[in-house]
Amino acid sequence: MGICALSQITMKTAIFGLGSMGFGIAKSVLKSGAIVNGYDVNKKAEEQFVAEGGQSEPIDSIVAELNSAVLVVLNAAQTEDVLFGDNGIVPKLPAGAVVIACATVSPAFARDMESRCLEHDVLYLDAPISGGSKKAAEGALSVMASGTQNAFDAARPTLNAMAETVFELGDGAGSGSAMKSVNQLLAGVHIAAMAEAITFGITQGVQPEKFLQVISQCAGTSWMLENRAPHIIDGDYTPHSAVNIWLKDLGIVLDIAQTANFDAPVTQSALDQYKSAAQMGLGQEDDAAVAKVYARQAGLTLPGE
Amino acid sequence: MGICALSQITMKTAIFGLGSMGFGIAKSVLKSGAIVNGYDVNKKAEEQFVAEGGQSEPIDSIVAELNSAVLVVLNAAQTEDVLFGDNGIVPKLPAGAVVIACATVSPAFARDMESRCLEHDVLYLDAPISGGSKKAAEGALSVMASGTQNAFDAARPTLNAMAETVFELGDGAGSGSAMKSVNQLLAGVHIAAMAEAITFGITQGVQPEKFLQVISQCAGTSWMLENRAPHIIDGDYTPHSAVNIWLKDLGIVLDIAQTANFDAPVTQSALDQYKSAAQMGLGQEDDAAVAKVYARQAGLTLPGE
Numbered sequence: 001m002g003i004c005a006l007s008q009i010t011m012k013t014a015i016f017g018l019g020s021m022g023f024g025i026a027k028s029v030l031k032s033g034a035i036v037n038g039y040d041v042n043k044k045a046e047e048q049f050v051a052e053g054g055q056s057e058p059i060d061s062i063v064a065e066l067n068s069a070v071l072v073v074l075n076a077a078q079t080e081d082v083l084f085g086d087n088g089i090v091p092k093l094p095a096g097a098v099v100i101a102c103a104t105v106s107p108a109f110a111r112d113m114e115s116r117c118l119e120h121d122v123l124y125l126d127a128p129i130s131g132g133s134k135k136a137a138e139g140a141l142s143v144m145a146s147g148t149q150n151a152f153d154a155a156r157p158t159l160n161a162m163a164e165t166v167f168e169l170g171d172g173a174g175s176g177s178a179m180k181s182v183n184q185l186l187a188g189v190h191i192a193a194m195a196e197a198i199t200f201g202i203t204q205g206v207q208p209e210k211f212l213q214v215i216s217q218c219a220g221t222s223w224m225l226e227n228r229a230p231h232i233i234d235g236d237y238t239p240h241s242a243v244n245i246w247l248k249d250l251g252i253v254l255d256i257a258q259t260a261n262f263d264a265p266v267t268q269s270a271l272d273q274y275k276s277a278a279q280m281g282l283g284q285e286d287d288a289a290v291a292k293v294y295a296r297q298a299g300l301t302l303p304g305e
Numbered sequence: 306m307g308i309c310a311l312s313q314i315t316m317k318t319a320i321f322g323l324g325s326m327g328f329g330i331a332k333s334v335l336k337s338g339a340i341v342n343g344y345d346v347n348k349k350a351e352e353q354f355v356a357e358g359g360q361s362e363p364i365d366s367i368v369a370e371l372n373s374a375v376l377v378v379l380n381a382a383q384t385e386d387v388l389f390g391d392n393g394i395v396p397k398l399p400a401g402a403v404v405i406a407c408a409t410v411s412p413a414f415a416r417d418m419e420s421r422c423l424e425h426d427v428l429y430l431d432a433p434i435s436g437g438s439k440k441a442a443e444g445a446l447s448v449m450a451s452g453t454q455n456a457f458d459a460a461r462p463t464l465n466a467m468a469e470t471v472f473e474l475g476d477g478a479g480s481g482s483a484m485k486s487v488n489q490l491l492a493g494v495h496i497a498a499m500a501e502a503i504t505f506g507i508t509q510g511v512q513p514e515k516f517l518q519v520i521s522q523c524a525g526t527s528w529m530l531e532n533r534a535p536h537i538i539d540g541d542y543t544p545h546s547a548v549n550i551w552l553k554d555l556g557i558v559l560d561i562a563q564t565a566n567f568d569a570p571v572t573q574s575a576l577d578q579y580k581s582a583a584q585m586g587l588g589q590e591d592d593a594a595v596a597k598v599y600a601r602q603a604g605l606t607l608p609g610e
Contacts, residue, residue: 107509130523142523167519170510178509179519185502186525189571193494196571197487200558203565204412204483214472214484218435218447220491222527253505260508262603266494266501269574298567 022072024136032161098154107174114173126173128180146175192270199294235304327377329441337466403459412479419478431478433485451480497575504599540609
């Protein structure tokens with residue numbers, strides 16, 4: 001035990017993006033004993049993180065000492081900005097540090113970031129996440145990861161702190177993001193299908209509670225149905241994951257598909273429903289609010305309305 | 306025990322439709338100790354049932370003694386024909402016998418059948434089934450049932466023999482069929498979404514085996530994905546449930562939706578993919594063959610091809 005303790009090195013990590021996912025990851029890594037600096041454009045989130053035991057020192061004062069940087073930002077543009085923008089961290093990170101990139105991006109973008117990081121002797125782990133804000137707070141996310149063995153080795157202490165399951169999907173960036181886009185296609189379609197089915201059921205006299213009770217035990221069930229139908233039943237659209245996330249993520253899926261000359265009509269039909277929800281002003285509501293698109297079209301009343 | 310044995314009456318049941326579901330139901334009811342006559346337009350199925358211990362006596366010689374008649378036919382037209390066609394059974398059934406109607410039909414059709422049966426003092430249980438041919442053979446189906454208390458009481462011995470779970474959804478016909486159509490909407494969409502996702506994944510280097518291994522543990526999973534993706538991975542399109550079933554069932558869903566002025570665009574997009582599969586000559590293959598529509602469009606090779 002004594003020798004192990006002596007050989008332990010305190011990890012230094014920075015988390016970029018303290019939204020619902022990033023804040024939970026930052027807290028989980030903090031709990032593991034690492035020194036964690038958290039950053040967000042929303043200064044209140046940084047203050048909250050400091051209040052809960054984290055740090056938010058000026059990035060230039062700590063970047064050269066980091067072992068890892070976890071990016072939990074919205075998209076590819078924000079990822080690139082943190083890494084290579086005006087005050088990008090990659091040129092200032094020490095050799096051997098690892099970037100753990102969690103945003104949903106295209107496989108091609110992930111491969112590009114990996115090669116640009118390597119030019120600075122910085123490792124890159126393509127590491128999109130799945131599991132929602134509750135699992136993020138518990139350090140129990142799933143990570144769809146790909147990267148070099150060196151990148152996995154350098155990322156391991158941070159991954160262990162944030163994730164329950166790490167899928168190791170390949171020895172270079174891209175495979176993680178590919179699997180994430182496949183998962184998002186399905187998850188986004190399944191929420192829209194659930195919304196379509198629960199409202200269709202209402203037109204036929206099927207009560208939403210009964211819908212969940214029966215369908216969750218039948219062949220029509222999905223993980224998303226069991227997770228999101230309760231929001232509709234409770235009339236609670238507090239955004240665990242917002243409608244706007246699916247405009248972004250299904251948009252990424254369809255961009256990738258187009259590049260591959262692949263038609264994804266079911267995904268397109270689901271995206272159209274999220275777009276209609278956003279046009280109704282529901283973009284910031286929980287994604288289960290896509291049910292309101294159907295309810296308005298058919299003149300139905302949802303629970304809580 | 307002796308008194309119970311003396312009070313037992315041997316149930317007499319007829320099963321109409323000895324396809325993959327009906328044959329399993331017929332065998333399950335037979336195992337329960339009932340006298341079971343099985344009927345199908347395919348005489349080989351009747352012969353097979355007799356070879357396995359069942360009967361297939363001329364219907365007119367046994368109809369007046371039946372306690373229950375289970376209809377496991379394709380659709381509303383066949384249901385109506387068995388009940389009220391040229392040689393329809395309802396006018397010949399004894400008072401208090403129960404029709405257990407398992408085909409996927411509209412709620413309005415189920416209500417109509419119930420009231421027409423009642424004119425002949427025949428009970429009607431709206432009883433669509435879920436679970437596939439394997440569960441049918443095991444007597445372990447789920448039944449989405451609605452009907453009068455008398456109909457449930459009369460149907461109970463037969464239901465117990467064929468089902469593991471009986472959802473009691475209301476005191477009149479219609480509610481069972483409504484729930485079934487909701488389930489079929491979801492199940493049909495989920496198979497098409499799985500096919501879209503697994504083939505999209507192939508364009509991004511995601512191997513089908515890896516797709517199943519990872520996604521089945523993530524938010525993108527569904528019951529249908531876990532059940533049908535293995536067919537694609539194995540390249541085995543032996544029809545457990547055929548493409549043509551979804552042309553029928555999603556068509557019924559959209560017919561009901563139209564009557565309710567309800568738009569179901571995700572369902573429509575899935576149905577269009579099954580139509581494309583049928584146009585490619587795949588109507589009799591397992592429904593997972595809808596993946597071939599995507600593969601052909603994008604020039605991909607599926608496992609086993």
